[in-house]
Amino acid sequence: MSTFRVPVAALLVACAASPQQKALPSTPQRGVEVGDLDRAADPCDDFFAFSNGAWRAQNPIPASMQRWSRRWQASEANKGQLRDILDEISAKSWRAGSVEQLVGDYYASCMDEARVNAAGLTPLRPLLEKIDALQAPEAVQKMIVELHDLGVAAPFAVSAQPDNHQPDQTIADISASGLGLPDRDYYLKPEPRFAQARDNYRAHLVRLMGLAAVPDPKEVSETVFAFEKRLAEASLDNVELRDPAATDHKTRFAGLETLAPHLQWAAYFDGAHLPRADLNVDQPRFLAAVDRELAQTPVSAWRAYLRWQLLAAAAPWLSEPFARESFEFNEHQLAGVPEMKPRWKRCAQSTDALFGDALGRKYIERYFPPAAKARAQELVKNLLSAMKDTIETVEWMGPATRKKALEKLATFHAKIGYPDQWKDYGSVRVRRETFWQNFAAGRAWNVNDDRSLVGKPTDRGRWGMTPPTSNASYDPFLNEITFPAGILQPPAFSLDATDAVNYGGMGVGIGHEISHGFDDQGSQYDAQGRLQNWWTKADLDEFHSRAQCVSDQFEGYFVEPGLHHNGKLVLGEAIGDLGGAHLAWKALQKALQQHPAPPSTDGFTPDQQFFIAWGQFRGDEIRPEAQRLMIQGDPHPVAKFRVIGPLSNLPAFQQAFSCKAGAAMVRPPEKRCDVW
Numbered sequence: 001m002s003t004f005r006v007p008v009a010a011l012l013v014a015c016a017a018s019p020q021q022k023a024l025p026s027t028p029q030r031g032v033e034v035g036d037l038d039r040a041a042d043p044c045d046d047f048f049a050f051s052n053g054a055w056r057a058q059n060p061i062p063a064s065m066q067r068w069s070r071r072w073q074a075s076e077a078n079k080g081q082l083r084d085i086l087d088e089i090s091a092k093s094w095r096a097g098s099v100e101q102l103v104g105d106y107y108a109s110c111m112d113e114a115r116v117n118a119a120g121l122t123p124l125r126p127l128l129e130k131i132d133a134l135q136a137p138e139a140v141q142k143m144i145v146e147l148h149d150l151g152v153a154a155p156f157a158v159s160a161q162p163d164n165h166q167p168d169q170t171i172a173d174i175s176a177s178g179l180g181l182p183d184r185d186y187y188l189k190p191e192p193r194f195a196q197a198r199d200n201y202r203a204h205l206v207r208l209m210g211l212a213a214v215p216d217p218k219e220v221s222e223t224v225f226a227f228e229k230r231l232a233e234a235s236l237d238n239v240e241l242r243d244p245a246a247t248d249h250k251t252r253f254a255g256l257e258t259l260a261p262h263l264q265w266a267a268y269f270d271g272a273h274l275p276r277a278d279l280n281v282d283q284p285r286f287l288a289a290v291d292r293e294l295a296q297t298p299v300s301a302w303r304a305y306l307r308w309q310l311l312a313a314a315a316p317w318l319s320e321p322f323a324r325e326s327f328e329f330n331e332h333q334l335a336g337v338p339e340m341k342p343r344w345k346r347c348a349q350s351t352d353a354l355f356g357d358a359l360g361r362k363y364i365e366r367y368f369p370p371a372a373k374a375r376a377q378e379l380v381k382n383l384l385s386a387m388k389d390t391i392e393t394v395e396w397m398g399p400a401t402r403k404k405a406l407e408k409l410a411t412f413h414a415k416i417g418y419p420d421q422w423k424d425y426g427s428v429r430v431r432r433e434t435f436w437q438n439f440a441a442g443r444a445w446n447v448n449d450d451r452s453l454v455g456k457p458t459d460r461g462r463w464g465m466t467p468p469t470s471n472a473s474y475d476p477f478l479n480e481i482t483f484p485a486g487i488l489q490p491p492a493f494s495l496d497a498t499d500a501v502n503y504g505g506m507g508v509g510i511g512h513e514i515s516h517g518f519d520d521q522g523s524q525y526d527a528q529g530r531l532q533n534w535w536t537k538a539d540l541d542e543f544h545s546r547a548q549c550v551s552d553q554f555e556g557y558f559v560e561p562g563l564h565h566n567g568k569l570v571l572g573e574a575i576g577d578l579g580g581a582h583l584a585w586k587a588l589q590k591a592l593q594q595h596p597a598p599p600s601t602d603g604f605t606p607d608q609q610f611f612i613a614w615g616q617f618r619g620d621e622i623r624p625e626a627q628r629l630m631i632q633g634d635p636h637p638v639a640k641f642r643v644i645g646p647l648s649n650l651p652a653f654q655q656a657f658s659c660k661a662g663a664a665m666v667r668p669p670e671k672r673c674d675v676w
């Protein structure tokens with residue numbers, strides 16, 4: 001090794017191409033995880049079982065998780081890496097106000113469980129006493145502002161969002177919020193799973209209020225439940241919420257005062273340092289209902305409701321009995337999780353959630369090689385090029401729409417790994433002795449940071465996810481796809497994997513996000529990110545009928561007797577997966593022309609490896625309760641159908657595994673869905 005210092009990037013490149021590798025140009029690259037395959041399953045019959053069945057059989061879901069797969073395992077391992085960083089940093093003392101002091105002392109204060117337990121409900125008492133003292137509707141409104149300052153968004157939320165009609169400007173967006181159950185259906189629908197959740201929730205209300213020594217917890221709980229039920233009745237359901245037009249209600253500031261005259265908006269906006277300017281109201285009917293509550297409901301009911309909302313938001317971060325009760329309802333009863341996550345994991349997660357850019361800097365330095373970023377950029381470039389080919393050649397689109405679609409694709413932007421500019425938390429004061437105050441200061445900083453965007457040109461550099469996050473996203477306003485460092489690792493992506501494996505994992509993921517720009521929602525936003533139609537009538541009709549095929553396909557997928565996917569709810573994600581798999585497969589064919597691969601690795605052709613990699617990336621085992629929760633509220637299909645659904649539409653899959661017509665993984669030609 002040479003004695004002079006080399007930049008890290010060069011070092012990593014040098015390591016990747018060691019002298020030994022240079023001498024052996026055909027050094028085999030890593031293929032799929034052959035030990036994960038269930039070879040007893042027929043890939044043409046159940047590809048989910050074939051591609052990952054052995055792994056699932058050998059790796060039961062850990063007691064603190066809802067789902068489990070290699071991907072979730074990697075995501076949890078990221079938290080272990082955060083712990084290593086935080087343990088190291090918090091063992092030393094640092095200059096006050098430095099990034100290290102912030103995250104180190106925050107984490108240390110969170111980990112001081114004895115002190116948190118000894119404090120009990122004490123940190124919350126000043127706020128609870130204020131709520132107990134509320135007498136007039138005006139005071140209720142002041143309290144709502146104070147709770148919003150702390151990130152307790154009840155009964156509505158105000159946040160910064162690019163303007164639907166002029167997305168280079170960011171405006172205030174008022175949305176419905178403040179329900180303790182996951183969505184409106186849980187309050188209103190008769191099915192046993194909702195009725196059971198209501199019973200559990202009511203009991204949870206009584207127990208948590210009891211812990212907080214609220215007098216008459218039973219009666220107060222009924223008041224809170226009735227209040228939330230009225231809000232639920234005025235709320236849109238999960239399918240309606242996916243329709244961008246249904247939540248597009250731009251209004252002048254004066255319009256707000258007409259819509260909800262009992263709410264003192266001027267005081268709210270001034271107090272929150274928000275400009276009194278044009279804004280969007282997601283759900284006018286909901287806001288009118290809140291206004292009615294303010295005019296008609298006794299202040300005593302508001303006291304009960306606000307006290308509950310504060311308690312429920314704070315409980316996971318208070319002493320053990322509160323945290324356990326919160327877990328019992330939200331995780332155990334609703335999602336079937338038997339055990340709480342260990343405290344270090346909750347504390348690492350909280351540090352990431354509140355100070356993600358400070359902790360993320362440390363994470364990137366240690367765990368994200370520049371070579372990974374370069375390789376991911378290349379993948380994105382090749383996937384965008386596959387989408388360009390697709391748009392140029394799909395036979396069902398006319399020239400006018402095609403031109404607009406290409407214009408939109410040309411403005412796509414990708415964020416990879418981590419932000420160029422880190423947020424500055426310099427104004428946050430954190431001390432080792434005061435966990436709750438630290439937590440509250442972190443929440444308040446994030447609320448203010450979001451508010452500070454309103455009334456300004458949209459900041460294109462901001463990230464919605466933190467670097468260690470194992471996820472990806474598409475933003476229709478910015479026409480932008482984002483892949484944090486946390487997802488750019490096995491099983492999605494690896495510097496030593498074959499192209500087939502990387503295209504089958506991360507490549508499909510990138511294609512998925514690109515397809516979101518052209519799914520049932522994204523297709524409604526134009527190249528500038530405006531909610532504005534750019535389709536001819538005939539092409540839009542054709543697109544809708546192709547989307548309907550996908551919706552019908554998923555309607556037919558049952559997770560248990562009587563319970564199947566809601567095609568309209570999962571449509572965007574299902575189009576994303578179908579487009580993603582198709583685009584990534586096309587991109588792989590091009591890559592293989594440029595860099596030919598051996599005809600097989602571990603006995604699998606590159607095409608077979610590609611599909612298996614997707615099946616292994618999406619190899620979730622899931623608890624039945626978590627599955628019911630997803631079916632009701634998650635726009636993503638469950639993993640099994642994210643594998644089976646798109647692949648059974650692809651002739652390339654059928655060919656790769658020589659599946660015969662009539663096999664379960666081969667949809668008949670008249671039922672085959674094809675969008676992108």
Ligand SMILES: [Zn+2]
Nearest residue numbers: 512516573576
């Ligand atoms: Zn998606």
